[in-house]
Amino acid sequence: MRIKLIAVTSLVFIAQLSSMPSAQAPAAGGRGQGAPGGAPAAPAGRGNGRAPAEFNPYDIAEIWQFQGDRGINPKVAEMTPLGEKLFSANKPSYGRPLGSPLNGDHIGRVRAVPPALGNSLVGDCNPLGVPRAYYEPEPMEFIVTPGRILQFFSWTRAIREIWTDGRKFPDDPSILQPTWYGYNIGHWEGEELVVDSLGYDGRSWLDHFGYPHSENMRMQERFHRVAANKMELNITINDPTVYKTPWVSQTHSFFLVPRSELTINGWYGFLEGICAPIDEQEFNRRVRDDAGGVKR
Amino acid sequence: MVRHLARYVVIGALLSVPLSISAHHGTGISYDLTVAPVTAKGTVTEFRWWNPHASIFIDIKNDKGAVEHWAIEGNSPYNWARLGFNRQTLKAGDEITIVFYKSKVKDAKAGVIAKAILPDGKEVLRFQRDQPAANGNGVN
Numbered sequence: 001m002r003i004k005l006i007a008v009t010s011l012v013f014i015a016q017l018s019s020m021p022s023a024q025a026p027a028a029g030g031r032g033q034g035a036p037g038g039a040p041a042a043p044a045g046r047g048n049g050r051a052p053a054e055f056n057p058y059d060i061a062e063i064w065q066f067q068g069d070r071g072i073n074p075k076v077a078e079m080t081p082l083g084e085k086l087f088s089a090n091k092p093s094y095g096r097p098l099g100s101p102l103n104g105d106h107i108g109r110v111r112a113v114p115p116a117l118g119n120s121l122v123g124d125c126n127p128l129g130v131p132r133a134y135y136e137p138e139p140m141e142f143i144v145t146p147g148r149i150l151q152f153f154s155w156t157r158a159i160r161e162i163w164t165d166g167r168k169f170p171d172d173p174s175i176l177q178p179t180w181y182g183y184n185i186g187h188w189e190g191e192e193l194v195v196d197s198l199g200y201d202g203r204s205w206l207d208h209f210g211y212p213h214s215e216n217m218r219m220q221e222r223f224h225r226v227a228a229n230k231m232e233l234n235i236t237i238n239d240p241t242v243y244k245t246p247w248v249s250q251t252h253s254f255f256l257v258p259r260s261e262l263t264i265n266g267w268y269g270f271l272e273g274i275c276a277p278i279d280e281q282e283f284n285r286r287v288r289d290d291a292g293g294v295k296r
Numbered sequence: 297m298v299r300h301l302a303r304y305v306v307i308g309a310l311l312s313v314p315l316s317i318s319a320h321h322g323t324g325i326s327y328d329l330t331v332a333p334v335t336a337k338g339t340v341t342e343f344r345w346w347n348p349h350a351s352i353f354i355d356i357k358n359d360k361g362a363v364e365h366w367a368i369e370g371n372s373p374y375n376w377a378r379l380g381f382n383r384q385t386l387k388a389g390d391e392i393t394i395v396f397y398k399s400k401v402k403d404a405k406a407g408v409i410a411k412a413i414l415p416d417g418k419e420v421l422r423f424q425r426d427q428p429a430a431n432g433n434g435v436n
């Protein structure tokens with residue numbers, strides 16, 4: 001309990017939620033000592049930078065950092081004509097400069113333009129959405145509460161709710177308001193947390209390379225804590241409006257963030273990673289636009 | 297003992313951070329990272345510790361002795377804080393040596409920092425590498 005509270009010092013209300021017993025994860029036979037609500041106990045040594053000898057695969061309530069290629073999968077699913085059109089309209093700022101030789105890479109790798117000339121909504125501090133939010137260089141915390149698992153994204157300070165209370169999607173999801181972070185339902189299959197989601201805003205990009213999706217996208221994520229300090233994620237994107245076949249991700253890896261990395265001058269916790277438009281606009285005006293040769 | 301331990305913690309943190317260092321805005325693509333960076337002495341006029349990227353505004357004398365005002369893009373405050381820097385690492389009036397890559401735009405007075413060197417020789421605010429990369433890929 002004490003350790004959990006320390007891990008979320010930056011948000012008191014979240015600390016309160018986190019202290020509640022977790023009842024969503026199935027009990028792990030023989031692992032841990034058991035916790036109120038039937039969930040396995042968290043391993044010792046959480047966040048202290050040392051990998052515990054044992055870990056509980058159902059305890060994902062940690063701070064995690066994505067590491068790896070900032071994309072869904074270099075093997076891109078074939079796009080529909082509409083998908084191609086959407087993709088062409090997106091001007092990302094990651095990868096090699098536009099027009100660079102492909103050298104066996106995926107097309108998204110050679111389309112970068114200076115941010116001042118790009119059109120990523122994130123460049124104006126609009127929401128990242130998922131899965132793009134995973135690819136940021138700041139960490140994400142899982143906060144497990146009864147009936148709901150929260151993903152707390154450090155950069156932009158966004159919260160995504162994954163409902164684990166047994167609810168179902170509406171019969172007609174098309175009436176739902178499109179969202180940046182989706183309508184998300186989670187359940188456990190073995191050691192994997194499976195998250196099904198829909199109802200996304202079609203304006204966000206799937207990743208930093210500008211791959212598009214539509215409002216019709218359905219996504220399934222499978223999180224698996226495979227080691228004390230490592231969690232894997234596999235994503236399947238179903239969006240027949242944009243992709244002719246489901247787009248299956250490469251296996252994404254997240255690593256436990258050592259406590260020392262998030263302790264600054266003795267203060268532990270997430271920094272406030274808010275992308276405030278007032279700051280972004282001034283940064284763009286005084287630095288980014290000049291660097292990109294843009295005069296406004 | 298505690299001191300030693302603290303040192304190891306700091307070293308460990310520094311070693312582990314670069315794995316996750318990158319930026320939000322495609323920084324690498326605006327600047328020419330294929331040619332050697334500029335090394336110049338200058339006077340800091342402003343150090344902005346803001347999101348999404350910290351910025352250094354600095355006056356640098358050109359070859360003809362005229363003062364040019366440069367805007368130098370840095371890492372995010374979040375990532376630099378994880379490397380041990382803070383909003384007081386530089387301040388207006390500081391005389392520093394700065395190593396930076398220039399914008400790809402001819403005559404633009406904008407760059408991205410590799411590092412700054414304080415008068416006592418201490419290197420701070422590392423972001424890009426010291427050496428250019430043939431493929432132009434920087435930390436973006």
